[in-house]
Amino acid sequence: MSVQSAAADVDVDLRQLFASLARNWLRIVLVTLVVTGLAFAFAWLATPQYKAVAKLEIGSRESVFTRPAGTTSDDKPATDEEAVATEVQIMSSPDILKKVASDLNLEKLPEFDEALKMSALSRALVLVGLKSDPFDIPPEERVLKAMHDKLNVYGVEKSRVIAVEFSSNDPKLAAQVADAIAQAYLASKGSAKMESNTAATGFLGPEITDLQNRVKDAEAKVAAYRAQSDLLMGGNNSVLATQQLSELSSELSRVRANRAAAEATADSVRKALQNGGTLDSVPEVLSSELIQRLLERQVELRTNIADLSTTLLDNHPRIRALKSQLADLNGQIRNEAQKILKGLATQAQTAKAREDQLVQEVNTLKAASARAGEQQVELDALQRDANAQRQQLESYMASYREAASRADRNYLPVDARLLSKAQVP
Template sequence: MSGVHNSANDVDVDLGRLFSSLAANWFRILVVSLVITGLALVFAWLATPRYMGETRLLIETRESVFTRPDTNNTSDTSPIFDEEGVTSQVEVIGSTDILKRVAQKLNLASLPEFDETADMSMIGRIMVMAGLKSDPNEIPPEERVLKAFREKLTVYRVEKSRVIVIGFSSEDPKLAAEVPNVLADTYLAMQRDAKSQSNADATDWLEPEIADLRTRVKEAESKVAAFRSKSDLLVGQNNSVLATQQLSELSTELARVRANRAAAQANAEGVRAALRSGTSLDTLPEVLSSGLIQRLRERQVQLKADIADLSTTLLDGHPRIRALRSQLADLDGQIRNETEKVLKGLETEAKTSSFRENELVASLNTLKAESARAGEEEVELRALEREAAAQRELLESYLTRYREATSRKERNYLPVDARIFSRAIVPSEPYFPKTVPIVGAAFAASLLIMAIVTLLQELFSGRAMRPAPGARPQPIEQVSMPEPQAEPAPAAQPTEARKPVAPARARPRVERKIAKPSSLGEITVEMAAEKLIAGGASRAIFVSPEGDEAAAAAVMVAREVSDAGLRVLLLDLTSHGAASLPMLERASYPGITDLLALEAQFSEVIHGDLYSDCHVIPLGTVDPELAMRHADRLPIIMNSLTTAYDVVVVECGPADAEGIRRLVSDGTEILVSVIQPDDKAIAETAADLAAGGYDKLTLVSPSGHVPPASPQPDRSAA
């Protein structure tokens, strides 16, 4: 295929000759620099010196709690100290009214410095006549003074403070100090006048308002007194209306009477039932509580005891026993009679309670009507009282403010919310021009500019160019480029989210011997790499049942895939970091344990392989047990690495199916490293992985693989 020859590829810049041009033209550079420096010196010498004076104001409240009658209500008197408030004061200081007062007080219009027409240069007059500049005579003198005043005035707020700086530059040092001081005094006087006017306006407004409020308060209180006397609302205990209080007491008494009636009726019914059934009356508390019945019962017990004693010596027909039995029968009749009397008393008590209950219910109904009427009147009364109280509070507030405003007006006490804490003094040295800095800057800048001009002249002239090493001048027609050899493209292409693959550094190619597959079915490192590339796998999980020595297979496969031009990262999850040790200069690098423990970031744990373009994340420096407490972050880390790299190779060491479950996702290949095919651990691991659902295993043997001849110590981390 024919190509186009680019002559730019056959020349190079001779840096030695390029910079030697500075030495060859040193005299011209020095002369031009000295001329420019001399002009700067003349300018600094002839320039009119200017002086700067500064006055500093502090925006703060000058009011105190001792001079404010109402210390609780400070919302109307406290100044605004936020950024917007201080910036507003800066604009007030530079306002036209204040500048006019200062200009009139200092008679600035009579100074040539403030009148452009008094000292116009010849060049300025020519520009005015040519129409290139407006004629200052057409502007009123007052506007010319204000324009010159603003050009020389600087007012700004110190950042993150309430300090305002007033600066003024002038040819006269005394005027440079006098103007900012007079401007600050004028600002304070203007603020004081504004407060005085506001105070007078408040006094004029409060006088008729107070008179009107006094009339309204008097009328409101009169309405309250008249309504209270008309409605006859008497207040009892607990600040409640007397009818409501009586209703509450009557309700309590009614409940007590009803309880007594119910108790009396229940007791009477119990006594009546006992008399009808003929049961023993000793179980009735009302009967036992009677004193007479108690004495009769005692007499009855005594007679029974006497009969029992005489029965031991006398027969039942003996006259004495018969007499005692007759007395005992009389006692039973007396007890029954007394019980009937108790029953009549209980019935009488129940009737009395019922009569009392009816009377209380009637009184209660009457009080309910009175209480309802009193409640309605009380609502209206409270409304009148609230209106009177509101009018009274407003009157007291207005009286307080009126007295405050009147006292301030009489005593002329109106503190301004600003004070001058630093007045301008007459400057002894001008701030412009500074001869030494101007001359030094002119000399350094002229040297630099002349050096750049000299280098550009030498470069564009072609004298600083030389032929490129190994370049031979050939005609364009005879130069051709060889046909590129077609290479098989890998099936797994990087996604759009991944970064483009960086070109690998040139390194000597090493011839490798390819070992054939053994009888057990394991494949070589080269074949495993080709399988990962052709299959489009995004993850390769290596399990090494034979220990750390078998971890070399994962390292070799990662390097092989990296040599094919893909972005590859090896993640070392072995217990002792066996996979990453041959890839790094030392073992103490931050790694996956630091990343899991949130003590490092991705950029700190990804390192470059000494022998290839492969990247590696070592074991790390954090305790693995502490890091595994955050093992739930491992799938997130794997997803991030899979997005950034074409293939992520993970060396797990002697792991089982449950141990690699967090690492497996779509596009994952499971590989088993084999050194001794007859090792029992290989068969056990393969069976465990198959039982865990990973039956498609690939056995990889590192035998026959020739490692690179020399390391590349200049490779940097990712």
């Protein structure tokens, strides 16, 4: 029962609908004509607004041939979204708009200052308090507010391009204002660079003069300390005392080795002579030509004695004579060994004396080298300070020359360019 009543509620009687329209057609036509007339009247009386757009590209305009020495294209700052947004705010800043308004005399146009041409209705609304009085606001602020309302500055998505869009009742004026804002922005960037360049030269000039004096003082301290300390440089850019110490240490090691070798050899010869042992195992003894000849003669006599002993008795005159000669040879060999022993002892004493002398010289040079090391540390510190100030001076002078030359030639490219002028809409 409820379903049938719901279906009856949504049923439409088309015959009655069209009959109602037929009875009220005149009213409907009149209402339609009135609404259409009002729409046409509003469109006819409304002031047309024309939009003009100028575009700028944000980015370094520095030439590869004029880029400061030591910098590359990779050193320039990246133009990110925050940088583009910052430039957008600069373009719509009051200073830029004030300059454009002044250059184009916008304060004389009623479009930008409603106080110049107020209608009777507006005056009446001001009198009854339904509308704020424009004369309460300074003329400059009225112009800036009107410009802000007509201005739209925005960054083009995924690019370094900024669009300056301006609306006006006059199409030519819309294009002029858009272009004027772009040019005023470029001029302000150029002025900012010029001020920065002037400030840099103003800072660097006195700083260079001060640094030149400091460099002279630092280098004079280095020269005075070097002369006072009497630091002499040897080969390999090392202090002479240190180099001499190294050479004497090497010589001392060699002399000690020679002395030890001579003492060892003399000791072995001495033991052989004391114990009556053979001297054949001592190289220094065998190296003597006389001893070598005596040893050869000794071998020859022993061979003869052995040969004769097979046929003769030990008391035979010939055997006794050969043994006597053999004894004389042994004595000569021992005498010659004694001379070699004395030579080795003398050599060891000489080496010992030279070693003692070298030890004294090394100790003296050690003290001198220690003092020279301390002086060299102080001298290096003074030299580092002088070098650092010299490098800073050269850097400042290069920057000053570059800044001065750019100012003289008026070459200070701004980091933006006008990509396209505004076309008259």
